[in-house]
Amino acid sequence: MTEHAWIAIASIVMAGLTMAVGAIGAALGESRIASSAMDAVARQPEAQGPITRNQFVALAMVESTAIFCLVVALILLFANPFAR
Amino acid sequence: MNAQIFGERVIAHAGPIPITATMVTSAVVSLALVSVGAGLARAAALRPESGTASAARLAHGALEQVVVDASGTRDAAVAAIAAALFAFITGSAALGQLPGIRPPTASIAATSALAVVVFLAVPIVGVARRGLRAYLREYFRPNPIFAPLHLVSEISRTLALAVRLFGNMMSGHLVVALLVALAGLLVPVPLMALDLLIGVLQAYIFTILACVYLGAALGAGEST
Numbered sequence: 269m270t271e272h273a274w275i276a277i278a279s280i281v282m283a284g285l286t287m288a289v290g291a292i293g294a295a296l297g298e299s300r301i302a303s304s305a306m307d308a309v310a311r312q313p314e315a316q317g318p319i320t321r322n323q324f325v326a327l328a329m330v331e332s333t334a335i336f337c338l339v340v341a342l343i344l345l346f347a348n349p350f351a352r
Numbered sequence: 353m354n355a356q357i358f359g360e361r362v363i364a365h366a367g368p369i370p371i372t373a374t375m376v377t378s379a380v381v382s383l384a385l386v387s388v389g390a391g392l393a394r395a396a397a398l399r400p401e402s403g404t405a406s407a408a409r410l411a412h413g414a415l416e417q418v419v420v421d422a423s424g425t426r427d428a429a430v431a432a433i434a435a436a437l438f439a440f441i442t443g444s445a446a447l448g449q450l451p452g453i454r455p456p457t458a459s460i461a462a463t464s465a466l467a468v469v470v471f472l473a474v475p476i477v478g479v480a481r482r483g484l485r486a487y488l489r490e491y492f493r494p495n496p497i498f499a500p501l502h503l504v505s506e507i508s509r510t511l512a513l514a515v516r517l518f519g520n521m522m523s524g525h526l527v528v529a530l531l532v533a534l535a536g537l538l539v540p541v542p543l544m545a546l547d548l549l550i551g552v553l554q555a556y557i558f559t560i561l562a563c564v565y566l567g568a569a570l571g572a573g574e575s576t
Contacts, residue, residue, distance in 0.1 A: 335523065
């Protein structure tokens with residue numbers, strides 16, 4: 269096993285792990301947002317418009333944590349500074 | 353498949369300056385938006401009864417409502433920056449749906465430039481509207497200990513703006529590219545629709561966040 273192969277193995281494993289762990293947090297957070305928004309709509313159906321709008325904004329902001337993980341994973345795979 | 357995620361495709365050279373595909377596509381988006389905006393403005397000024405003028409007024413009213421809701425002030429500079437950001441990001445998401453064209457916002461250089469615009473606009477607008485002393489005093493509130501934290505938050509939120517937009521647009525584009533390579537012609541169409549929805553949503557979020565930062569620099573809603 270050369271040094272290059274070890275770096276490749278570590279990058280691939282860590283890219284998968286980054287996506288897996290990063291997706292857990294975003295999924296839990298987004299599910300909480302969705303359930304709270306559904307609670308609010310069930311309680312106040314006339315406020316569905318603003319609730320849905322704010323829900324989408326909150327979802328997209330929470331999802332950006334998973335997107336950060338995706339960017340890090342892609343850096344590890346395609347633009348790794350140590351794998352030359 | 354040669355995935356081009358972080359690099360830029362250089363298509364020409366103007367002397368020592370390389371011209372990348374992102375520069376061309378963002379220039380196309382900007383020119384299209386400027387011409388549409390000029391057409392709408394002329395219609396609103398010359399033919400106030402026409403449908404085009406109504407569309408211009410509706411778009412202006414909707415954008416202004418978003419800006420007022422998010423920033424808490426009715427400020428012409430904030431509204432102009434926010435409307436330009438929203439139009440540019442939406443326009444590049446729409447342009448990215450054309451085959452073979454990478455949206456300019458799927459390049460980390462373009463999104464970093466947009467984030468730097470917001471980063472620079474915050475102190476410029478704050479100093480211009482409130483004066484240097486009142487703006488700088490914000491950094492030492494509620495306690496001088498918070499000054500380094502304010503500085504770090506300015507930098508980290510700029511980074512987050514850039515990476516969030518880049519990651520969303522690039523991942524949508526990458527998923528469509530992978531499906532085209534693996535599955536075939538019409539399979540990625542629903543994902544392209546989702547990509548377009550995410551593009552508009554990210555444009556809205558970028559605009560809202562820019563409005564919130566600019567509104568905070570203007571000291572809106574700080575009567576408490």
